Amino acid sequence: MEVGFLGLGIMGKAMAINLLRSGFKVTVWNRTLSKCDDLAELGASIGTTPSAVIKKCKYTIAMLSDPEAALSVVFDKDGVLEQISNGKGYIDMSTVDDETSTKIFMAISKKGASFLEAPVSGSKKPAENGQLVILAAGDQELYNEMVPAFDVLGKKSFFLGEVGNGAKMKLVVNMIMGSMMHAFSEGLVLAGESGLDQQTLLDVLDLGAIANPMFRMKGPAMIQQSYPPAFPLKHQQKDMRLALALSDEIHVPMPVAAAANETFKKARRLDMGDLDFSAVHKAINQ
Incomplete structure (x- = not known):
């Protein structure tokens, strides 16, 4: 073929x-x-x-x-x-x-x-x-x-x-992923600023109901503030923007995704667009 x-x-x-x-x-x-x-x-x-x-x-x-x-x-x-x-x-x-x-x-x-x-x-x-x-x-x-x-x-x-259903499904998936990464980043920052060990937070999360491969894979590098680009942040923000545009079309409120998108936009303004999308953690940390 x-x-x-x-x-x-x-x-x-x-x-x-x-x-x-x-x-x-x-x-x-x-x-x-x-x-x-x-x-x-x-x-x-x-x-x-x-x-x-x-x-x-x-x-x-x-x-x-x-x-x-x-x-x-x-x-x-x-x-x-x-x-x-x-x-x-x-x-x-x-x-x-x-x-x-x-x-x-x-x-x-x-x-x-x-x-x-x-x-x-x-x-x-x-x-x-x-x-x-x-x-x-x-x-x-x-x-x-x-x-x-x-x-x-x-x-x-x-x-x-x-046609259209594939595009919509992908935007929904990436909107959820971006929102999760944003919440995860906030949690890492809060734990660190509270004097907690961030690796211990990863271990606790991995044993609970919200354990998932993304936290497991990205977390250790995020603690080290290392963000090698597997999925560039600029593309994640683009997908958040497109998902929010879809929600506007059909009048579905998405306050969590909208808030997360603002931080991804901030990260792009800070020249983090070519880093991995987990670099939203860096933007929150600043």
């Missing part, structure tokens, strides 16, 4: 490598083409533009940073729309809002091609280990055809129906 892959950031690079190592033929593109070199050494072909990748491959996956990047790759010069056609499938695994996903879906459909949105739950390590959770929606037949690739990329994939 030959697959195109657009976007080789922290997530996309790991995902494309997994496909290569599992025997898929992969043609890659990235806005900074030099980022394709590592993949070429593993056997990938390089496309000079998104349209070149689309022309060559029946199926093309995109994993891009935000709605603006997702739209640019489709609609700009040398973009997806210049070569997408009947019989081809476009799978956008970026985290975007449902309006962006629907706009891309409509444009792809007018060209006679199939579209699937398939954002993922998971960060750098799950991407490297093929343990993502894939939240797909759109063309059911295309979903069925992509299952072999999804089985390489993730531990579980869900088909959620019409």
Whole structure:
């Protein structure tokens, strides 16, 4: 099976490598083409533009940073729309809002091609280990055809129906995650300022009903004020913003998420956007 892959950031690079190592033929593109070199050494072909990748491959996956990047790759010069056609499938695994996903879906459909949105739950390590959770929606037949690739990329994939449902589900998941990280960070700071041992707090949490892999994985580094980027804070704040915009559309109050978003915004103003999203702890600590 030959697959195109657009976007080789922290997530996309790991995902494309997994496909290569599992025997898929992969043609890659990235806005900074030099980022394709590592993949070429593993056997990938390089496309000079998104349209070149689309022309060559029946199926093309995109994993891009935000709605603006997702739209640019489709609609700009040398973009997806210049070569997408009947019989081809476009799978956008970026985290975007449902309006962006629907706009891309409509444009792809007018060209006679199939579209699937398939954002993922998971960060750098799950991407490297093929343990993502894939939240797909759109063309059911295309979903069925992509299952072999999804089985390489993730531990579980869900088909959620019409386009927009995948985007909404991902935003809800990331809104919960950001709110949890904010509360966890406040707890670490409160414990430390109260004279309590923060590692003991981690041990207590890990034995209780709110134990979870995120606290277990992120906590020790946060105590050391180390935030290597597995999921950049700027992307977490973007997802909080999009989730809050969704809540505005349907008049659902989300006071906890709104408060957490303000601290993530503060962290971005303090130039923490490229650190891991757990660096919200640093912003609270200041």
